[in-house]
Amino acid sequence: MPDIFELSRPDDYLERLAASDLGRGWKALATAELDLHHGHDVLDLGCGPGADLPTYAAAVGPSGSVLGVDHDAGAVARARALVRHLATVRVAEADVHRLGLADGSVDRAHSDRVLQHVADPGLVLAETFRALRPGGRAVLAEPDWGTLVVDGPDAATSDAYGRFVVEQVVRNGRIGRRLAGLAERTGFAVERVVPVTAVFRDVHEADQVLGLARVARRAVEAGYLHERAEARWTEHLTTQPFFASVTLFVVVADRPSA
Structure with missing residues (x-):
């Protein structure tokens, strides 16, 4: 296997992706759509190691607050270390399906590639809607792995690889196309949907995001690909x-004022 491929997911994968040109691009878009102002209370669902929390704290100022929640104790510890000097930021270990927040207690909510992994995206959206104040806004960023295209030696192998990603690797692999409808059925008014298409021309760069070789190996083990085809x-x-x-x-989804 060529050295350009990572055969296991690195521990700093989320931090590295957030710091990449790709990650910075869609995070800047999501932050702009949040339309943060001084005094806002912000909820970051599935905050991971906390990459977005300092940006939100700066935007809402000393009269606002930022709460990051994540179910992973290790991610919570890294996020707390990152924001330990920020008095307006709190990080809690919590299940995004059951936030434990009071009704209408936040002005803004954000999630970034979280709903693709949760057991019940609809329940998470309902919790988010409940926690938002009337007139509040949620900005939710999710990939649709059914849009994944990898140019290979033949269509059948690439298609089988893509099916494996959607059906086995990612719990809610097509959440991107479903998200606006789910939000509307929850009660949100969806203001807009902005597509962000990542295009990779360098195999090493793509592997750092997509895990091409390690996913292909799992596809062989699961029977989606034959050894020779892989x-x-x-x-x-x-x-x-x-x-x-x-x-x-x-x-971009708003909770109606009335």
């Missing part, structure tokens, strides 16, 4: 001009 596919990725893309959707 070897030919991997060779193509490293010896031919590379192309891959996937689309993330930023959904």
Whole structure:
């Protein structure tokens, strides 16, 4: 296996993605859509290691507050270390399905690639709606892995790889296309949906985000790919001009004032 591939997910994957040009791009878009002002109370659902929390704290000022929640104790510890000097920021270990917040207690809510992993996206949206004040806003960013395109030696192998990602790797692999409808059925008014398509022309850069080789190996183990097809596919990725893309959707959803 060529050295350009990562065969296991690195511990700093989330931090690295947030710091990449790709991550900074869609995070800046999501932050702009949040329309944060001094005095706002902000909820970051599935905050992970807390990459967005300092930005939100600066935007809402000393009269506002920021709460990051995540179910992973290790991520919560890293987020707390990151924001320990910020008096207006709190990080809690919590289940996004059951936030334990008072009704109408926040002005803004944000999630970034969280709903693709949760057991019940509809329940998380209902909790978010409940926690928002009337007139509040949620900005939700989710990929749709059904849009994943990887140019390989033949369509059948690439299609099988894509099916494995949607059906086995990501719990809610097509959440991107479903998210606006789910939000509307929850009671949100969806103001807009902004597509962000990541295009990769460098196989190493793509592998750092998509985990191409390690996912292909899992696809073989799960019976989606044959060994020979996987070897030919991997060779193509490293010896031919590379192309891959996937689309993330930023959904801007407001809780009606009345």
